[in-house]
Amino acid sequence: MDYNFREIEKRWQQYWVENKTYKVTEDSSKPKFYVLDMFPYPSGAGLHVGHPLGYIASDIYSRYKRLQGFNVLHPMGYDAYGLPAEQYAIQTGQHPAVTTENNIRRYREQLDKIGFSYDWSREVRTCDPDYYKWTQWAFIQMFHSYYCNQAKQARPIYELIEVFAEQGTAGLDLASTEPMEFTAEEWNGKTEKEQQEILMNYRIAYLGDTMVNWSPDLGTVLANDEVSEGLSIRGGYPVEQRRMRQWCLRVSAYAERLLEGLDSIDWSDSLKETQRNWIGRSEGAVMHFTASNDFTFDIFTTRADTIFGVTFMVLAPESELVDQLTSEEQCPAVKDYVEKTKKKTERERIADRSVSGVFSGSYAIHPFTGEQIPIWISDYVLAGYGTGAIMAVPGHDSRDYAFAKHFNLPIIPLIEGCDISEESFDAKEGIMMNSGFLNGMTVKQAIPAAIDEVEKQRLGYRKINYRLRDAIFSRQRYWGEPFPVYYKDGMPYTLDESELPLELPEVDKYLPTETGEPPLGRAKNWTIKEGYPLELNTMPGFAGSSAYYLRYMDPHNSEALVSEKANNYWRDVDLYIGGTEHATGHLVYSRFWNKFLFDLSVSCEEEPFKKLVNQGMIQGRSNFVYRIKGTNTFVSYNLKEEHDVTPIHVDVNIVHNDLLDIDAFREWSPEYTSAEFILENGKYVCGWAIEKMSKSMYNVVNPDDIVEKYGADTLRLYEMFLGPLEQSKPWDTNGIDGVHRFLRKVWNLFYKGDDLLLSDEEPSKDELKALHKLIKKVTYDIEHFSYNTSVSAFMICANDLTSLKCNKRAILSELVVCLAPFAPHISEELWHALGNDGSVCDAEWPEFNEEYLKEDAFPYAISFNGKSRYVLEFPADATNEEIEAAVLAHQNSQKWMDGKTPKKVIIVPKKIVNVVL
RNA sequence: GCUCGGAUGGUGGAAUGGUAGACACGCAAGACUUAAAAUCUUGUGGCCAUUAUAGGCUGUGCGGGUUCAAGUCCCGCUCCGAGUACCA
Secondary structure, three states: OOOOHHHHHHHHHHHHHHOOOOOOOOOOOOOEEEEEEOOOOOOOOOOOOOOHHHHHHHHHHHHHHHHOOOEEEOOOOEOOOOHHHHHHHHHHOOOHHHHHHHHHHHHHHHHHHHOOOOOHHHOOEOOOHHHHHHHHHHHHHHHOEEEEOOOOEEEEHHHHHHHHHHHOOOOOOEOOOOOOOOOHHHHHOOOHHHHHHHHOOOEOEEEEEEEEEEEOOOOEEEOHHHEEOOEEOOOOOEOEEEEEEEEEEOHHHHHHHHHHHHHHOEOOHHHHHHHHHHHOEEEEEEEEEEEOOOOEEEEEEOOHHHHHHOOEEEEOOOOOHHHHHOOOOOHHHHHHHHHHHHHOOHHHHHHOOOOOOEEEEEEEEOOOOOOEEEEEEOOOOOOOOOOOEEEEOOOOOHHHHHHHHHHOOOOOOOEOOOOOOOOOOOOOOOEEOOOHHHOOOEHHHHHHHHHHHHHHOOOEEEEEEEOOOOEEOOEOOOOOOEOOEEEEOOEEEEOOHHHOOOOOOOOOOOOOOOOOOOHHHHOOOOEEOOOEEEOOOEOOHHHHHOOHHHHOOOOOOOOOOOOHHHHHHHOOEOEEEEOHHHOOOHHHHHHHHHHHHHHOOOOOOOOOEOEEEEOOOEEEEEEEEEEEOOOOEEEOHHHHHHOOEEEEEEOHHHEEOOEEOHHHHHHHOHHHOOOEEEOEOOEOEOEEEEEOOOHHHOOOOOHHHHHHHHOHHHHHHHHHHOOOOOOOEEOOOOOHHHHHHHHHHHHHHHEEOOEEOOEOOOOOHHHHHHHHHHHHHHHHHHHOOOHHHHHHHHHHHHHHHHHOOOOEHHHHHHHHHHHOOOOHHHHHHHHHHOOOOOOHHHOOOOOOOHHHHOOOEEEEEEEEOOEEEEEEEEEOOOOHHHHHHHHHOOOOOOOOOOOOOOOEEEEEOOOEEEEEO
16 A cells, blocks of 8 residues: 555544544643644735745644643634735725635635644634624723833723822823823813823823824825835835824833843744844933023933033924924024925935934023033934934934034034044943043943932933834724724713624725725714714724734633633743744734733733744745747756856746756746757756745745645645754755655555554564654754754654664554654554554653663774774773773774873763873 | 844755764666656765775864864854844
């Protein structure tokens, strides 16, 4: 009987479905283990061979943990809201729900062929009302919460209302959009609407006027992580800055906890570093400056020590301070400059690094020297960071230096011996000078000393600033979660929890309305209660993906996002596998969202993802043919230098081991039907290059085709064999024959022709050794995600057992269990061939026994001064003294030592003897 | 600019400081076959030597260092990749 993978895989996939093999429930008698993949956005193109890489890795880990006796939660679902389905809807009129449903069906078909051990009964879809009910619910909780900096947690807003009525803001330390102070009398004297407006300053989900990334082409705002280099990540459309009223989440309140939490989780250093940079904590001070017209404003600096080097101030063009600080005669020039910068898109601003700016006409007073410092306006200062204003110290900041040089402003050196004739001295080292009370201190001493003095004289205060901004949470799009919000008297109110889910309404078109409202403005009767209008924005993509791991724990619960019982059992994700592209998006929002739910006691763990592994990207490997210019003749790779040729991409699926299937090529396109070929050794050799996997490069490999040709088990093994999991690497179907041959080799250990040849004899020493070498290596490798080397270990073991002609049940059954996480279908089949019932998934992971690896005699490598190695064999129980004596005995009889007397003999546990001459 | 990775045969890649190149692809030779494909066996870093064997030298991007011993540790470079970017 041959290894008929098609039949085997079909049979066992069916068996798993019929027997609900992968269904899990809470079971307090077993330890839990939660393995999660980042759920996919089901795109129209379907899966290519790169997508399942992480899924296979996590599936192997899940199956392994299960064999080790863990109760493994391994779910899958779809991040189903998103822009592509909506863009497609705009072009074709096709409802995004239909497109999404079709895409999901296609994804599921492809996933099923690979043999994953998902518990599909727990599937979630972010666009399903039963699911987004809880996204909306979480939003309502955020709306009704504020963040207390003293308690370091979110608290219900009604507490705050009570405190305001009793004591105003006195003694409170709250996360807010802007600082506010008022008394209880002032609060109590305000109208309902005024009070609501004040509360907006503190809510964790709030409406705020902020600078947003606006994409005119997409007609929506985007979050910072959805923009890169001034272009939208999806689609690559230009993005500009606009001030708009948007829903925001007060992520910044959690900045410190998001930073601290990184120390407690097992993520790669580079990913943690990326998050640290994104959060961007910097310690410094806010300082008050007074302008000549008595208007006071604040700046933020991390270099308070350089206060005596300030020769000018700079405001961001978008800053509200600009209006306050512009003198009358400078007004036209300033207006002109501000208009100009507004017109530039973010991308143009990045591209244009030239120095520009305008004098405001007013001056600030230096807090220590009383000197007049000119105030300038320039686009190198950002409105969104700090206070949108800086004190410029050209001697010790390169940007200030460039500005000062350009506008001929004075530059003062503050550090002894520094040379600032060509560039600023930015390093935080040296001895201070020209700095009044700071003179003689090192920079490290001067920074805190300067802030102490500033605080003492009430000129400012210590402040920690974060780069992390609040997340903009509304999108002017159709295909997303509707906000559970309606407006009364212009103020937003949330729906009652009992009114959830608020379902996405139907619209006639997916475009903005004629008056520029978002698409939901087209919905009929989009009102609630006594005709109050509902919110027209929808939530962004990250809304639905921020708590999906909690929902998998209890996916059908209609009473809660997750029950306390389920949450207390599953707790958190033990292993999360996904790509780095979510480092500053999903993985920040999700941690924030979970911390908020932790404060509400909905989630019992503060960090959602204990361990995270990033799988590398799979790149494409394109093939080329070379057409001689002006002809329809193609020349083989190594002969192309003799002709003037144009390289042309050729479909990698008609190339095998870089050899072109000429007949298939002629059929590939009518253009090539009559193509002529100049061959080498009777073959057409193609060139190749590593490029992104994409249709236009003709290098997309579909997993279905691989499964059809080689089987799912071969695909799984080969994806792992390609290289280290976390490394990016090109897909190259060449070489897949190697792992396929391995599986056949395993098959042939069981079957000779049609006969099952198994023996109940005691295994030999060599057989046990081959097996236990495998068990040791594979156990270690799975724990360390070193799957490529474990596939090698299997091949070595199969080769050893083949040459030993091993057909012992005792050996083969343990081999099959080891193989089960990697190649589940063939393992099931062989598990049954061994006479077992049920599924191999219920077997036990074999235990490694060191005894079997011990040898009778060891070869020792003998080296001299670390060179020229010889080999001597010693019994396993030989002592170091015996080995040393044996080596020295050769001193005169062999050429080894050239008659020299050894100074030292070093015997290393690794079976090396080094003789120092 | 900053941060983090990486550099090992023709290719993908192995190597807790201890015989570098496991395993696989490719290639070459052989077996089977009328032939090819498939399959199996053997060889395969480079250079040198030899009828053959045994062998010698060299070798992990470059230059130093530590060590009995360095792909691995330390210092200084070069190149490549990823992320991030006027964050005061």
